[in-house]
Amino acid sequence: MKRFKFDTWGYHICIHGFGCWGDLDAALSLFKEMKEQSSVSGSSSIGPDICTFNSLIHVLCLVGRAKDALIVWDELKASGHEPDNSTYRILIQGCCKSYRMDDAMRIFGEMQYNGFVPDTILYNSLLDGTLKARKVTEACQLFENMVQEGVRASCWTYNILIDGLFRNGRAEAGFTLFCYLKKKGQFVDAITFSIVVLQLCREGKLEGAVKLVEEMETRGFSVDLVTISSLLIGFHKQGRWDWKEKLMKHVREGNLVPNVLRWNAGVEASLKRPQSKDKDYTPMFPSKGSFLDIMSMVGSEEDVARAEEVTPIEDDPWSSSPYMDHLAEQSNRPKPLFALARGQRVEAKPDSFDIDMMNTFLSIYLSKGDLSLACKLFEIFNEMGVTDLTSYTYNSMMSSFVKKGYFKTARGVVDQMGENFCEADIATYNVIIQGLGKMGRADLASTVLDRLTKQGGYLDIVMYNTLINAVGKANRLDEATQLFDHMKSNGINPDVVSYNTMIEVNSKAGKLKEAYKYLRMMLDANCLPNHVTDTILDYLGKEMEKSRFKKASFVRNKPNNDSSSSPS
DNA sequence: ATAGGGTTAG
Structure with missing residues (x-):
C-alpha cells in the first residue's frame, strides 16, 4: 500500500501523538519507517533526533517499560546525542511512577551535574515517588534540598508531603504541617482538605472529618465527590448512616450532596426488586490442568518466550540506539501487564447520574459486606447499557468477591472487564493475586511475580505485601x-x-x-x-x-x- | 508534565 510519506516534522508529530496515546506499536512502526526513509532517500533531511527519542522514551515509560527506556537512554548518551530538559523530565517521571527511585535519583544527579535546573514539578514527582516507596527520611532530605536550592514549593508539594506523612505512619507530623499551613493561610486548597478528611475517616474520627468539611466550605473550597466518598464510606464503616443528614447540613454549597442522596434513594428503591443470586465457591481459576487459564490473563506463554528470546541486533554503527531499533523490528512485542497510569477516573459531574456516584455507592455496599446490593447495582448498570465502567468499579467488585470466596463471580467480573475493553491496572492484579492466595494457589502467585519482573514491569508496595501474605x-x-x-x-x-x-x-x-x-x-x-x-x-x-x-x-x-x- | 477516593497485615 502506498501512502503519503512524511517529512521529519510529520513523523515527529505522529510519533509524539501515538506516544501520548500510549500506543507503543504505532510509535515504533513509524520510527522504523522513518529510519528506512532516511536510509532510502539518503538525504539528511529525514532522521530521528533527540525529540524523536524523547517521544519514544516517553511512550516506553507510559506503557510500564521503564527498564527498556533506561537501556535506550544509556545507548543514546553513548551515541553522542545531547539530552535536553524534556529527556530528563520524561525519564525521571517515568522512574518515579514505577518506584525506581534509585534510577530516578541517579538521573536527577546527572541532570543537575549537566547544568539543568530542576523545577517545582520535577521535585514534586520525586517527592511523590520517594514517599510512595516508603522512604520518609529521603523525602525529607529531598524537600530540604529543594528549599535550599530556592525551588519554590507549591500546593502540590505540600499535598504530596501531607499525604505521604499519613501513609508512612507519621500522621501527627501530617496534621501539624496541615495546621501550620492553614494558619498561615498559604498552600492549602480543596485537595489538602480532602487528604486530611480521608485520614480522619481512616482513623474513625468522623466528628472531626465533618467539622473539617464544614470549615472547607466556609473557606470557599468546593467539596467534591472524592471528599464526600471518603465521608460516606467512613460513616458506613462505623454504621453511622444517620450522619448523612449531618453532612447535608454541613455542605450547603452546591447541590452535590442532595444529588448524591437522591441518587442513593433511587438506587435503593430499584434494589428492592428481586435479584439473582448466583454465588458459588468454584475456584476463580480451575485448579486442575495447566496454568494456561490464568496465564492468558497475565500474558500468554509465547509472549514471555518472545520476551526472553534474544534477537541478534544487527550491527549498525550509525544507529543512536540499537536497542530501540531492535524493539521496532520485533514483530510481536509482548503486551505489558499494565501501564503506568492507574485506571481512569471519571470527572465528577454533580448534575448527572454518573459512574462516580455508582462507584461511591458500590464502595459503600461493599465495605458493609452487602454483596447482593452491590451485585444488584452492577445489574442495574448493565440493564442501563452502561459499558464504560472504570477499572475502579471492577476492582472493587472483584476484591469483595475474592474476600468472600466467590471466585466464580470474581472471574465473571474479570471477563466482563475484558469484554468492555477496560484496562486492568495494578490494583486489578493485586486483587487477582489476593484471590490466588486465598485459593491456596500461592505457587501461581510467585509465577505472576516472575512474569512481571521478566517483562520489565513494576510492583508497588501493595502488590509486594499481597504476595508476601499469599506465600506466607x-x-x-x-x-x-x-x-x-x-x-x-x-x-x-x-x-x-x-x-x-x-x-x-x-x-x-x-x-x-x-x-x-x-x-x-x-x-x-x-x-x-x-x-x-x-x-x-x-x-x-x-x-x-x-x-x-x-x-x-x-x-x-x-x-x-x-x-x-x-x-x- | 506533578497530588486526594478502590487494592495489602490482625
Whole structure:
C-alpha cells in the first residue's frame, strides 16, 4: 500500500501523538519507517533526533517499560546525542511512577551535574515517588534540598508531603504541617482538605472529618465527590448512616450532596426488586490442568518466550540506539501487564447520574459486606447499557468477591472487564493475586511475580505485601523472605503492613526467633508499629511463653541437658 | 508534565 510519506516534522508529530496515546506499536512502526526513509532517500533531511527519542522514551515509560527506556537512554548518551530538559523530565517521571527511585535519583544527579535546573514539578514527582516507596527520611532530605536550592514549593508539594506523612505512619507530623499551613493561610486548597478528611475517616474520627468539611466550605473550597466518598464510606464503616443528614447540613454549597442522596434513594428503591443470586465457591481459576487459564490473563506463554528470546541486533554503527531499533523490528512485542497510569477516573459531574456516584455507592455496599446490593447495582448498570465502567468499579467488585470466596463471580467480573475493553491496572492484579492466595494457589502467585519482573514491569508496595501474605500463609516462608528482600533491593522500603505480615507468618509457623528479628528490624527502620502490630505481638508473646515453658519442663525432666540455645 | 477516593497485615 502506498501512502503519503512524511517529512521529519510529520513523523515527529505522529510519533509524539501515538506516544501520548500510549500506543507503543504505532510509535515504533513509524520510527522504523522513518529510519528506512532516511536510509532510502539518503538525504539528511529525514532522521530521528533527540525529540524523536524523547517521544519514544516517553511512550516506553507510559506503557510500564521503564527498564527498556533506561537501556535506550544509556545507548543514546553513548551515541553522542545531547539530552535536553524534556529527556530528563520524561525519564525521571517515568522512574518515579514505577518506584525506581534509585534510577530516578541517579538521573536527577546527572541532570543537575549537566547544568539543568530542576523545577517545582520535577521535585514534586520525586517527592511523590520517594514517599510512595516508603522512604520518609529521603523525602525529607529531598524537600530540604529543594528549599535550599530556592525551588519554590507549591500546593502540590505540600499535598504530596501531607499525604505521604499519613501513609508512612507519621500522621501527627501530617496534621501539624496541615495546621501550620492553614494558619498561615498559604498552600492549602480543596485537595489538602480532602487528604486530611480521608485520614480522619481512616482513623474513625468522623466528628472531626465533618467539622473539617464544614470549615472547607466556609473557606470557599468546593467539596467534591472524592471528599464526600471518603465521608460516606467512613460513616458506613462505623454504621453511622444517620450522619448523612449531618453532612447535608454541613455542605450547603452546591447541590452535590442532595444529588448524591437522591441518587442513593433511587438506587435503593430499584434494589428492592428481586435479584439473582448466583454465588458459588468454584475456584476463580480451575485448579486442575495447566496454568494456561490464568496465564492468558497475565500474558500468554509465547509472549514471555518472545520476551526472553534474544534477537541478534544487527550491527549498525550509525544507529543512536540499537536497542530501540531492535524493539521496532520485533514483530510481536509482548503486551505489558499494565501501564503506568492507574485506571481512569471519571470527572465528577454533580448534575448527572454518573459512574462516580455508582462507584461511591458500590464502595459503600461493599465495605458493609452487602454483596447482593452491590451485585444488584452492577445489574442495574448493565440493564442501563452502561459499558464504560472504570477499572475502579471492577476492582472493587472483584476484591469483595475474592474476600468472600466467590471466585466464580470474581472471574465473571474479570471477563466482563475484558469484554468492555477496560484496562486492568495494578490494583486489578493485586486483587487477582489476593484471590490466588486465598485459593491456596500461592505457587501461581510467585509465577505472576516472575512474569512481571521478566517483562520489565513494576510492583508497588501493595502488590509486594499481597504476595508476601499469599506465600506466607501457604507456609512458603523462604519465598516470603525472598519477596521481602526483593522489595528492599528494588528500592521500596517495607512498611508497617510488610513487617506485620512477616512477624505474623513467622510466628504462626513457629519461627519465633525469626518473628522477633522482624520486629527488631521494624523498630530499627523507624517504622512505627500500629494496633495490628499489637494483636500480632500478643500472639507472638503467648507463643514465646509457651516455648519457654516447654523448654523449662524439658530442662527439668533432663537436668543433664544443657540448654544453651534459649531465646532472648 | 506533578497530588486526594478502590487494592495489602490482625
